[in-house]
Amino acid sequence: MPWLALPFGDGRKQILNRKFKIEGIPAAVAIGPSGRTITKEARMHLTAYGADAFPFTEEHLKQLGEEIEKKANxxxxxxxxxxxxxxxxxxxxxxxxxxxxxxxxxxxxxxxxxxxxxxxxxxxxxxxxxxxxxxxxxxxxxxxxxxxxxx
Structure with a gap:
């Protein structure tokens, strides 16, 4: 993973679960260096594109989607x-x-x-x-x- 992540069992997990309304696991939320939420759907993007989804920006995800569409043709x-x-x-x-x-x-x-x-x-x-x-x-x-x- 080219990003930081909380270690398993980290006590801050409960606070983040409440803040982001996490209802189940696995879940992944991408938060930028400034603390701003990039996407609450990071898990979906990781499943679709793997680690290539990083840095989770709209432009980057759009490019990955276009590549898959081209491949699908x-x-x-x-x-x-x-x-x-x-x-x-x-x-x-x-x-x-x-x-x-x-x-x-x-x-x-x-x-x-x-x-x-x-x-x-x-x-x-x-x-x-x-x-x-x-x-x-x-x-x-x-x-x-x-x-x-x-x-």
């Missing part, structure tokens, strides 16, 4: 996947979902079956490691939103 509209052989999965814009492949939360794009409410992150659905262009298995990968990386 190269993905197929429909895929068949062994984890959900009943129906084709359709490339779908989703606000949030749980990937049925890796179990992690995703935002933005999913390969989705409406009949079964089944979602896969694009990387889980496409089974291709973009860096090498080779097939990848589920084991050994961690998915953060629409981005999966080797564990």
């Amino acid at each position: 190269g993905w197929p509209e429909k895929v068949k996947h062994e984890l959900h052989s009943e129906h084709e999965l359709i490339r779908t814009k989703r606000s949030s979902y749980n990937c049925d492949g890796c179990g992690e939360t995703g935002y933005s794009w999913s390969f989705y079956c409406k009949q079964c409410d089944f979602d896969l992150h694009p990387k889980c659905a496409l089974k291709e490691d973009e860096d090498t262009g080779t097939e990848k298995g589920k084991e050994g990968f961690i998915c953060d939103g629409d981005v999966c990386r080797k564990a």
Whole structure:
């Protein structure tokens, strides 16, 4: 993480929970050096973009979103996947979902079956490691939103 964070069990947590109306964990709020709140949705941005979401500015997040949109244009509209052989999965814009492949939360794009409410992150659905262009298995990968990386 390229930012400061409270250590686990820090006593200031209760004060911050009240101030930011935190109702559950995990939660992440980005606070700038001046103490001004940058975003209360840092967790969502971290899930969608990983640590690349930092510094959480609107301009930076917009740029990351545009990059994902550009990447999505190269993905197929429909895929068949062994984890959900009943129906084709359709490339779908989703606000949030749980990937049925890796179990992690995703935002933005999913390969989705409406009949079964089944979602896969694009990387889980496409089974291709973009860096090498080779097939990848589920084991050994961690998915953060629409981005999966080797564990």
